[in-house]
Amino acid sequence: MSFPFPTTNRNTNLWNGYEIDPFLRFAEPLVRSSLQIKPRKLMDYWLFWLQEGSVRLTYEETTIMLKQVDLILVQPNTVHHMEAQTPVVRGLSAHFDLFFHPDRDTIHPIMPDMLDPRFVPYIQPKWNDMGGPPLPLVLAPHDAPRFLAAFTEAVEQWENKSVISQLRAAMRITEMVAMLWEQYGFAAHPADSGRDDRLQWMLSYIHYHLDQPLEVHELARLLNLSPSRFFYLFKTRLGCSPHQMILRLRLERAEELLRMTDLPLGKIAEHCGFANEHHFSKLYKRKRGTTPGAARKALKLQP
Incomplete structure (x- = not known):
């Protein structure tokens, strides 16, 4: 990143100077008869669970075939695109911030051109740039049933749109981030x-x-x-x-x-x-x- 995220005086969890504060931006059940995402970069984290179908995903010049039940986490500011290999693709999708930004309520999760310098201050720091072993693209949660149940509830609650539902959706995303951190964020251990x-x-x-x-x-x-x-x-x-x-x-x-x-x-x-x-x-x-x-x-x- 060209500019550091603003800091606060709150007593919070910091990682390399960034404040960890998960924030759900958008969630939806995804059903497409012909899924095609052109090359893009995102300012936030994108979590996608493929429940039905097959998808060819290119991520930072590496191409893999996603199969049914695969769970991926695309990190910010990384070039990726994907194309369905089957007539129908079904899954769950969520965009979220991992780190706090004071203006996050005013930013749309998907910008049309992440190369625009105006957006640079809002791009989330990448997990894999924080030092230590990287987070894999294809996730394999230790407790997959719990993780996927939390993901499912997050999407369902987000769709309800009520204040309580939005809070419950945010809680589920925080729970999922905590599970990822527990499993993959072990660099601090001997x-x-x-x-x-x-x-x-x-x-x-x-x-x-x-x-x-x-x-x-x-x-x-x-x-x-x-x-x-x-x-x-x-x-x-x-x-x-x-x-x-x-x-x-x-x-x-x-x-x-x-x-x-x-x-x-x-x-x-x-x-x-x-x-x-x-x-x-x-x-x-x-x-x-x-x-x-x-x-x-x-x-x-x-x-």
Whole structure:
């Protein structure tokens, strides 16, 4: 950000000098027969739960396929666009601020041109610019039923428009932010505190970055652990090595793309982080006992 957010004298929770004060701007059930969001940036946080359909999402030059039940959180000031891959898309959508701004009641959540310098003072700080491990795009809440129930109630209460309903909707958003903070905002804990949330976050991070090289020493660095300590904790608590987990998740992602798209095998290999199509086919056959081409035919026959 070019300008810091104004500060207050209230006794509040601060993160890197910014006052944490969740504020729900807008919420709605989203049903579209042809969903297409052109490239844009937002000034606030956008939470989207895909309940039905399939969507291709491009986020900061990374493209992923969102499947049913995926939950994403798009951070402010990041370029993204999305396009439905199915005739109907249904889900829940909410825009909210994470940090306090004194003029937030006067600002519309979606501006037409976030590059306009007039809007810069109102763009929310990004979680991933605050230091520590980043928040993944695709969320995996520890207590998913509770999180999604709070999301559902927030949208329902927002739709009612009464004062009490608006307060209840705001409470649910605050509850959800607290759950995210508890799960992902662990940078303040000692690196070797033994908390399992670090590894849960790492699984989400790996899932989001499957198309990129994932080296154990770099993953360990994100958690402020030595490679040997990271390897030990990972295998002890998750039952497999980091390499085995990465391969498993890549193959699962590949099967999703084989079933849901007609992408060439070379493109699927690229999206899933394999060196090339030959490398992808070789590992797939070794682990699944069949070729990707044969698997695609079988998967598409499944209901």
